[in-house]
Every structure is written in C-alpha cells, then in structure tokens.
Amino acid sequence: MKYESIKTVILTILIIISIVLTWQLWTYQPHHKTLEKLTDIVEENPASNTKDIPSLVKPMKILFHKDGQHFATFEESEINKLMKYIRTWEVNDVKNISSSIRDFTSFIKKDGHAEIIFADKIPLQIFKSLLNINDKEHSLVNFDRIIINVNDEERGEGKIYFISYENQIVYEAKVNSERINSFKRNYYLLASKYPEQVEYKLTETSSFFLPKEETKMTHLVYYTDIIEVDHFVENLFTEPNNVKKDVLQSSEVHTDGTRMLKVFNDQKYIQFVNPMLINNSQGETTDLIQTSIDFVNEHGGWTGNYQLFSWNKNNQKVVFRLHVENYPVFNRNGLTEIDQIWGKNEIMNYEHPLISLRFTPEKRETELPGGDAVMKEIESIPDFQANLVENITIGYELIANQKSSKVVSLQPIWCYKYDGNWIKVEIKESDNLGGDTDGLE
Incomplete structure (x- = not known):
C-alpha cells in the first residue's frame, strides 16, 4: 500500500508539472523590446501564394479636379475601397472619341473629372478584370488611366473615359448615372480632405501634379526572410533531380544542361535563363501580362505586395515591383523587382529577389x-x-x-x-x- 501511495503521489506531481509547463508554453510572451511593436506580419512561407489581376494591377493614385483646384491620394485603403466599389459598375458603349477632343490636356484636368492613374498602360482586356466592361472590339487598346466625369449626365447615363496620356487617345463609355452620383457624393465632393496638388507644365502636352505642401x-525598418533557392530549383526545372550545382566564389549555378539558374549570394537574387530561346515572338499584349502572372502563380512566387509596374510588348518584358503603403519600392540591386522576359511561349529570362519583408x-x-x-x-x-x-x-x-x-x-x-x-x-x-x-x- 505504501509503495502504491508513493507512485500515486509521484504521478500526481508529474501531472501538475506537465500542466504548469503547458500553460507557460501557451501563455509565453517574449520580452524583447524590438518584438513589442511587431506589425505587417506576412505569410509563414513567403513563396507559396497566388494572386489575381485585381491584386496585381492597382492605381498609383487618384487625382481629383474640383473648383479650379486639384487634390490627390496615394492611400492604399482609399484606393482599394474605390476599386472595390467601381468593380460593380457595368460599362457599356465603348467608343473612340479622340478626334473630337480639341485640347487634350485641358480635357484631362477639367472640373468634374477624377483620374484613376496607373503606373503603365494597361490593355482594355486587363481592365475587364477590374470593371464589368461589355466590349468585344477594343480589347488590345492600351490605357494608363480612367477618368470619371461627375458632371455630365444624359438620359440616366453618366460617362467615364479610358485615356492613353502619351498617345492622347480618349475612349468614352457609359455607366448608370446612379453609380456616378454615388461616386460624386462619397468621393468627389470630399476630395478637399486630400493633399492639394499644383500643376507643373513641362511641355505643351505634358503636365505633372505634385503636392503643394510637404x-x-x-x-x-524591416526584418527580412531568406527564400530558399531549392524552391526555385524544384519549380523552375522540369526535372529537378537532374539539376547539377556548381559553387563559385560569390555565386552558385544550377543547370540541367539546357536551362540555368544562377544565385547571386551577395546581391540576394536569382536569375533563371533559357539560352536556347530566341525572343522573336510578339504575341498578344494581353497574353503577355496574363502569362507573366500565371507563371509566377505556378510556383507561388509572390513574396510580398508586388504590383504590375511596367511592360513592353517589343522586348516581351514584364516588371512587377514591390509596393509598401501603395508606394513603389526601388533598389539598385533589383531586390524589389520580379522581372520576366519571354521567348516563344516560354520564359527566357527570370529574375527574382531572395528576400521578403517579414x-x-x-x-x-x-x-x-x-x-x-x-x-x-x-x-x-x-x-x-x-x-x-x-x-x-x-x-x-x-x-x-x-x-x-x-x-x-x-x-x-x-x-x-x-x-x-x-x-x-x-x-x-x-x-x-x-x-x-x-x-x-
């Protein structure tokens, strides 16, 4: 009996210790000062997610022209809210009215206009993922901004415009006037809460609106995660088991005899090259952007808040740039860019950073x-x-x-x-x- 009692006491003590340790583990909080302010936590695996067009193609800013003044916002929350709202609009009767615009720059900054400005020109086909556009004729025409006209209403319909600023092209489209009036009440009439802008006219056809005040x-300051090179080796090569690795002084090279992945250790980025391809395929412009998005999605390569920043049909190049608080992030070593150059329906050159903001x-x-x-x-x-x-x-x-x-x-x-x-x-x-x-x- 005495032996059994001792066993019972010991077992009870062990159970109590286990409960205490478990509780401490669950309720443990680190006391390091640098960890008390943690924000902007990202995914545990920085190279494992996919994205769609609305999350990758976003405006740089919204510019309002109101009562002879100009106001603009870069705020990510404001822009996301607006884009979510206009995504419900039904856009009809798209037509080219460029020849009827006598003074292009005056038309753009006209009172009652709100500009939704993108970093680069976007094919109308891509805009169809941002708006409900009923059009089959103009998919390959490129625009870099949308203008919402809050003052022009006719027979229950309002107007929006798709603009190519560089080429001075204007396409008009119709939207239900109730949508325009709602935008006017909730956004346009409140524009003066945003920083006032001043127009700087550099040439007869080129003006920039910059903040009047500071x-x-x-x-x-960010801590970063390192993205494992093996993730790219396993996903970019068709037979990763046949890939050989050579370690050099400041880099390493992985190759299957045809394709090559070079790791720049000091600069912290990789370059994947298929030297067998000759870049002689022009393809469709809409395909180039969508194909580039699909390519990164296939290996979960979105390691941060990247957005479409530029693309070029002639050299088949697409650049996605890291954004923080809706502002583009630059770095001399390319640590904030995902660059792609395409050959004949296959990636020819691909550059990707090996760090992500944690x-x-x-x-x-x-x-x-x-x-x-x-x-x-x-x-x-x-x-x-x-x-x-x-x-x-x-x-x-x-x-x-x-x-x-x-x-x-x-x-x-x-x-x-x-x-x-x-x-x-x-x-x-x-x-x-x-x-x-x-x-x-």
Whole structure:
C-alpha cells in the first residue's frame, strides 16, 4: 500500500508539472523590446501564394479636379475601397472619341473629372478584370488611366473615359448615372480632405501634379526572410533531380544542361535563363501580362505586395515591383523587382529577389518636400530635357543594413522616370547645387 501511495503521489506531481509547463508554453510572451511593436506580419512561407489581376494591377493614385483646384491620394485603403466599389459598375458603349477632343490636356484636368492613374498602360482586356466592361472590339487598346466625369449626365447615363496620356487617345463609355452620383457624393465632393496638388507644365502636352505642401511619410525598418533557392530549383526545372550545382566564389549555378539558374549570394537574387530561346515572338499584349502572372502563380512566387509596374510588348518584358503603403519600392540591386522576359511561349529570362519583408520593429515619421523643391532639382540636372520626363512620384528606397544582413530600411524618396530610367531626386541644402542623377535601377 505504501509503495502504491508513493507512485500515486509521484504521478500526481508529474501531472501538475506537465500542466504548469503547458500553460507557460501557451501563455509565453517574449520580452524583447524590438518584438513589442511587431506589425505587417506576412505569410509563414513567403513563396507559396497566388494572386489575381485585381491584386496585381492597382492605381498609383487618384487625382481629383474640383473648383479650379486639384487634390490627390496615394492611400492604399482609399484606393482599394474605390476599386472595390467601381468593380460593380457595368460599362457599356465603348467608343473612340479622340478626334473630337480639341485640347487634350485641358480635357484631362477639367472640373468634374477624377483620374484613376496607373503606373503603365494597361490593355482594355486587363481592365475587364477590374470593371464589368461589355466590349468585344477594343480589347488590345492600351490605357494608363480612367477618368470619371461627375458632371455630365444624359438620359440616366453618366460617362467615364479610358485615356492613353502619351498617345492622347480618349475612349468614352457609359455607366448608370446612379453609380456616378454615388461616386460624386462619397468621393468627389470630399476630395478637399486630400493633399492639394499644383500643376507643373513641362511641355505643351505634358503636365505633372505634385503636392503643394510637404508630405508626411514613414521611415521603416524591416526584418527580412531568406527564400530558399531549392524552391526555385524544384519549380523552375522540369526535372529537378537532374539539376547539377556548381559553387563559385560569390555565386552558385544550377543547370540541367539546357536551362540555368544562377544565385547571386551577395546581391540576394536569382536569375533563371533559357539560352536556347530566341525572343522573336510578339504575341498578344494581353497574353503577355496574363502569362507573366500565371507563371509566377505556378510556383507561388509572390513574396510580398508586388504590383504590375511596367511592360513592353517589343522586348516581351514584364516588371512587377514591390509596393509598401501603395508606394513603389526601388533598389539598385533589383531586390524589389520580379522581372520576366519571354521567348516563344516560354520564359527566357527570370529574375527574382531572395528576400521578403517579414515585419517592421521600427517606424519613424519624416517629411518629403513639396512640388516646388522637387521640380527645381529635376530641372537643374545637366542637359535637362523636359520631354524626357515620363513620371514623377513618391516612393521608397530599400537600403541594406551594414550591421545585419537580415535588416533593411525603407527610406521615403521622390523619384522620377527620365528617358526610361528611374532616378532618385536628391534635395540639396544649397541652391547652388544642381539635382543629382542617382539611378535606382
């Protein structure tokens, strides 16, 4: 009996200890200061998800022209809410009215117009995934913005326009006037809550609207995850078991004898190449974008909030760029881009970062200068040509941390696209110093 009693006591103690340890494990909270502010948690497996067109093709900003003033928002939540709303609209009677527009730039900034502006031109076929468009004739026509006209109503129908700014093309379409009136009440009439913009006219056909005042931004510090190279080897090669690996001084090469995947360890990105392909296939423009999306979906390659940023039918290139708070993120080593070049219905060149943003333990408020200071620096670059300025926007520059390879910072910047290249605007303290041409790509 005594022996059995001892066993019972010991067993009871063990059960109590087990319960206590389990409770401590469940309720454990780390006390590190850097972990007290964790936000922006991403997926456990950074290379395992798929995305559709609405999550990859988003506007850069919305610009309102109201009572002779101009207001704009970059806010991701506002833009997502608006795009979700207009996705329910039924769009009819799409037609080309370009020849009837006498003054294109005046038409764009007309009172009562709200511009939904994208980073690059988009085929109407892709817009059909963003709007309910009833049209079979103009799928291959490209546009870089949608204009909602809140003042023009006829027989219960309102008007929206699909615009190609570079080519000065205007397509008109009809929308139920109740939809337009709802947009007017909930968005357009409230536009003055957004930062006021000033127009800067560079050429007779090119204007940019930039903030009148300084813009409040957030300087971010992120911890990063490393994406395993094996994920790409297993998904990009048809027979990964036959792939051989060669380790070099600062890189490694994986090849099956035809295709090659090169890992740039210092720069933290991979390049997948099929040298047997000759890029002589033009294909359909809509296919190029959709095929590029499908390709990344097939191996779960969306390792962050990437959005379609640019594409070129002639060289069959598509670029998806990382975005944070709806601002594009730039990096000299390509750590914020997913680049693709296509051959004959097959990927010819594919570049992908090996890092993904995990969480941000540190945020710091900062300000970017207003439009006057930005334009002054841009126009002061050597041999400046106004007609070569293609875009001006706020963004982030991803900068590596010199003390820790797992930490990066996102610094708010002004940048502009000049003759095909994105360049950071360096605001100088002295008026005697011209703008810098610090390339971002």
